Amino acid sequence: MLGTDSKPSVEDVVLSRLRQLGAHEVGHTLGLVHNFAASTANRSSVMDYPPMRLDVLADGSLSAADAYAPGLGRWDFLAIEYGYKQHSDETTGLAATVAKINASGIPFFSNAEGGDEDSQPVACTWDDGSDPVQELEKLLQVRRVALARLASDAQLAAAAVARQFPIAFLWHRYQVACAAKAIGGLQFRYTSGPGPARPVPVPQQERALRAVLSCVSLDALRVPAGLLLAVPPPTPHFINAFADPFTDPREDFARPGGRDRL
Structure with missing residues (x-):
C-alpha cells in the first residue's frame, strides 16, 4: 500500500x-x-x-x-x-x-469497556483520534487511495494483490466499530462512588449512525474497475497454522474458523 x-x-x-x-x-x-x-x-x-x-x-x-x-x-x-x-x-x-x-x-477505560459490544464510546481497540466519526471519514479516504493504488500498480503479482486487497478494503473496519459505539452509548467515568452517567447526546448518535451507514453505501462498497478480476480466489482450506484466525495478517474475507468483519 x-x-x-x-x-x-x-x-x-x-x-x-x-x-x-x-x-x-x-x-x-x-x-x-x-x-x-x-x-x-x-x-x-x-x-x-x-x-x-x-x-x-x-x-x-x-x-x-x-x-x-x-x-x-x-x-x-x-x-x-x-x-x-x-x-x-x-x-x-x-x-x-x-x-x-x-x-x-x-x-x-480498560477491558471491561473496550469491546465492540460495550457502551462506553471512547473505549475502543485499534481506533485513533479524538473524534471517531471524523477518523472514520479519514480512514475511508485512506482506503480509497489504497484501493486505487492497488488497481493501478501493474507491477504487483496477482498473489500480492490478493494479499493486499482485503487489508485495503477493510482498512476502516475497527473505526466503524468504534463509531458505532456512540449509537445507544453511555458516557461515564470510573469513580470511587456513584458518578454521573448519561446517554450519548442524540445529535452525536445520529452523526455516528450516518457515518456507519455510509460504509455500506454503493460508493463505499464499489471496487475500482478491474481490481476484482485481478484477485485470484484464496487457496481452498488454507489455514495459517501459526496465526489465530482472529489475527491472521492475511485478513482473508472468509476462511475455516475465521470471521468476516467490516
Whole structure:
C-alpha cells in the first residue's frame, strides 16, 4: 500500500511498531492494564491497541511518517507514579497523584469497556483520534487511495494483490466499530462512588449512525474497475497454522474458523 519508495521505509514502520509493542508488554509486566481510551487523548499511552496511522498527502500519496507514537505517553508516567512512587504519607501521596491524573484530562477505560459490544464510546481497540466519526471519514479516504493504488500498480503479482486487497478494503473496519459505539452509548467515568452517567447526546448518535451507514453505501462498497478480476480466489482450506484466525495478517474475507468483519 505504501510502495517501496515510501518515507519512512516499511522497515522503519515495522520497527516503530515493535518498539511500541515491546513497551506495551513491559507495561503489563510492571502491572499496568490496558487503557483503551488513550487514543482519544493524542495517543497518550502505550497500553492502548494502536492502529498504523496513515495520512493522505496533498499529492494523493499515503504517508506513514506518523505511523506510531514514539516513546511512552503521559498516561504511562502517571500510572507508574501511582503504582511505584514512595510516599511518607501514602494516602496523601496517592491522592495527589490521582489529582494529577484527573487534571491531565486523559480518559481511562480498560477491558471491561473496550469491546465492540460495550457502551462506553471512547473505549475502543485499534481506533485513533479524538473524534471517531471524523477518523472514520479519514480512514475511508485512506482506503480509497489504497484501493486505487492497488488497481493501478501493474507491477504487483496477482498473489500480492490478493494479499493486499482485503487489508485495503477493510482498512476502516475497527473505526466503524468504534463509531458505532456512540449509537445507544453511555458516557461515564470510573469513580470511587456513584458518578454521573448519561446517554450519548442524540445529535452525536445520529452523526455516528450516518457515518456507519455510509460504509455500506454503493460508493463505499464499489471496487475500482478491474481490481476484482485481478484477485485470484484464496487457496481452498488454507489455514495459517501459526496465526489465530482472529489475527491472521492475511485478513482473508472468509476462511475455516475465521470471521468476516467490516
